[in-house]
């Protein structure tokens with residue numbers, strides 16, 4: 324069996340690769356990183372290390388890689404033969420792979436009638452559906468009908484913390500042992516893939532919303548609050564009382580939304596939160612606040628981990644969520660130099676003023692109570708930051 328996987332990065336190698344390998348698939352990774360592609364092709368295997376006391380290792384074999392910039396025809400040829408296609412490239416990159424995917428699927432339909440599932444494993448609600456929309460923009464009506472018969476884009480939720488890797492062995496990936504990969508079974512075409520690491524469910528929404536609005540909201544809270552307070556690492560930032568308070572407060576707010584909207588009871592959801600807080604504290608995972616806070620404009624999206632639950636909270640309970648607003652305010656102070664979106668956000672705030680910058684980014688009017696509350700906290704954060712800088716310069 325062959326799986327074609329777009330994105331040989333942290334999650335691609337450190338999670339999807341492991342699960343597909345264990346299910347007996349050969350994996351053809353597609354990436355634009357020439358060094359990664361060459362290394363995968365020359366070594367033909369890579370190592371996963373599980374970040375806990377045992378530091379167990381596993382080798383992933385049966386792999387090859389294609390540079391889609393250099394050899395797009397090879398990607399097409401692989402997708403023609405594939406039994407499964409997956410992606411982990413980042414939500415904003417899905418559009419970039421949609422053209423080659425559309426060409427590959429068109430070519431495949433000329434050769435075989437075998438159905439194919441394409442699963443986007445990205446941190447977003449409706450990732451595969453979004454990829455399908457981008458692919459379908461390239462099709463005639465006739466091709467759309469054909470694709471509807473042959474291909475499916477089941478949505479998915481993926482959960483495993485894989486930090487940025489700084490290893491001498493460039494292929495090795497250190498990952499937390501925990502994982503969860505949930506896929507919408509109702510959308511699968513053909514036989515259900517025999518992959519024991521995937522949990523197939525009749526309805527995905529509760530799972531992706533619970534994951535994004537708990538794991539990723541909590542993570543974002545630590546990253547932005549931690550960055551604001553001068554921490555570099557997630558496990559260190561969460562030890563700070565104020566950061567912990569912001570995270571646990573935010574997860575209470577998102578928890579109220581999740582329990583109200585879906586069939587989870589409060590106690591079992593609290594257990595889920597507690598397990599996640601323990602994962603954030605894992606001392607064997609060295610994860611930076613800048614990786615977790617990366618792409619702040621994406622994270623301020625209306626359906627993403629901060630505004631998504633904040634808007635639902637406001638609609639459901641008629642109140643502004645204080646903790647989520649505090650975190651939204653902290654995002655506005657995230658000015659990591661290497662992050663293109665952080666630079667763009669800073670530029671926007673400088674040119675337009677913070678109210679307008681936030682209201683345009685999140686597509687809500689400036690008078691919206693969530694915007695107003697977040698700006699109030701932004702001003703408070705700014706004051707506290709100034710005090711910290713003044714105090715630390717006194718110490719120097």
Ligand SMILES: NC(=O)c1ccc[n+]([C@@H]2O[C@H](COP(=O)([O-])OP(=O)(O)OC[C@H]3O[C@@H](n4cnc5c(N)ncnc54)[C@H](O)[C@@H]3O)[C@@H](O)[C@H]2O)c1
Pocket residue numbers: 329330331332333334335353354355356359391411412413414416419420444445446481482483484485486
């Ligand atoms: N790292 C985690 O802890 C984690 C956990 C769950 C989900 N995710 C999600 O997985 C996705 C990937 O995250 P990551 O941490 O692995 O990022 P990453 O940057 O490590 O990996 C992304 C890979 O995609 C490649 N890429 C970029 N453009 C491409 C293109 N046009 N075609 C093919 N490949 C391309 C990059 O070269 C890189 O190797 C994101 O949506 C992220 O939210 C990450």
Ligand SMILES: O=P(O)(O)OC[C@@H](O)[C@@H](O)[C@H](O)[C@H](O)CO
Pocket residue numbers: 446481482483484485538539542543614615616617618
């Ligand atoms: O990948 P992002 O940028 O959407 O979010 C950063 C982290 O929160 C994320 O990668 C988590 O580590 C992951 O989602 C855990 O499952």
